[in-house]
Amino acid sequence: MIDVKGLYKDFGSLHVLRGVTLHVDEGEIISIIGPSGSGKSTLLRSINLLEKPTFGEVWVEDRLITPPDPYLHFDVIRASNTYKAMMAAGGEDADVIRKIKEGDLLKEKGFFQKKEGAAYQQMLKKIVTDHFEDTYSVRRKVGMVFQHFNLFPHKTVLENMIYAPIKVNKVERDKAIEKARSLLESVGMLAKENAYPDTLSGGQKQRVAIARTLAMEPDIVLFDEPTSALDPEMVKEVLDVIKRLAKTGITMLLVTHEMGFAREVSDRICFLDEGVLIEDAPPDIFFSTPKSERAKTFLDKVL
């Protein structure tokens, strides 16, 4: 369903993600946890391209959504002039590939460019024509729920719900309204369909935001700290909605600080620290016997 391969993200000189690889199967529920600044949100936001990765690839439903990364394709590396030159100077294939992948070349944008030769360029282009999917159609399949809800304040709850289905998915207005109402019903917000977002509590806003995301009928939903901006007494109503959603078999990735919740709903816990995915384990194993010192220290602090 989702394949993140060797993902790097730099913000200037800050390396937020440093080679994250993650596979998510259809219907899996993954919680991404870790200290703040570990790159959790950036990883999540790379999956619907709100962040553009510096290096690496993201695949969603077997379609490539980022530009191809030559470092992830041995045949492409072998077609490059750099590789050929290093081989001609008397290298071993495995050795040269390792050198290219580990070397400072990773930082050289020049590697993507013309000096690597036509064969190399062509192979990259073929990957694009065979597998690339444009950002807009990816975003229709991948929904996102934000920490600060981001409802449109000038539209009523119902208008928030139907705008994208009508505009983007070309659903008929009547059908969109019908669908929106049944989703609002399921999150207990139907009574507020004509209210403006600013009249709602945080928990209510987040429930509407979740329903708005589901109105697009996504295959995957990303939750970016969905309860972090809520008053404590409202956390439960939102978590209950997410829990119910988890049982429907939809694929979900959550960045969360709610450890009890993560343990309860997740199939796997991914622990991220300083941009590196250092643990990826079922919740029972992760919470009872974490492998790394970092995870142990982290859990000691938060549990």
Added chain:
Amino acid sequence: MQLDFSIILNWLPQFGSALLVTLETTVCSLLLGLLLSIPLSLCKISNIRPLQWFAAVYTSIFRGVPLLVQVFMMYFGIPLVLPVKFTAFQAGTLVFAMNSAAYISESMRGGINAIDRGQYEAAMALGIHYPGMMKDIILPQAIKSVLPSLVNEFISLLKNTTLIASIGLVDILRVGQLIQSRTYRAFEPFFAISVFYYVLVMGLSFLGKLLERRVNKSDRR
């Protein structure tokens, strides 16, 4: 000197048609200006350098040159070098519109920039394309915060239209000048004109307040 306001009554028909000219010029300029300001403000917030430069140069010209000079330029100057010909109304309206587009786009830029990043992200995450996002999500919110300065712009536009009297259009001011030259009376006509403008501007401010309240209905808690 004895004041005699009956002359105003004698000139009422002329005042009536002049008032129409003033209002016509103001409304046309404002609508056209508003229309022009949208692409101009989009240029200002775009990432494309040449567009930014264009918008910046445009704005600086219309800010930097006195309005009366712009009016003369458009009416007398431009037709001599370009194959165009304007009536006084067209030239006036065009200059006022282009001029207010410069000012409106500046406050519009501020309004757009004040919008939370999350609004863009939510729209993008829902797969909404840029034109729809700007038209339906970002601009409606930006215009709301720009509305007070838009009303101000409308008011100064209304007052600035007196400049078209200088290229021969018979607006309210011109009628006053005619009365002065015919009757040698200055206080009564210009007093009447002041009252006209004052009442118009007050009316506009009131309408602006109403509009603001209507647009802000989604803020009610």
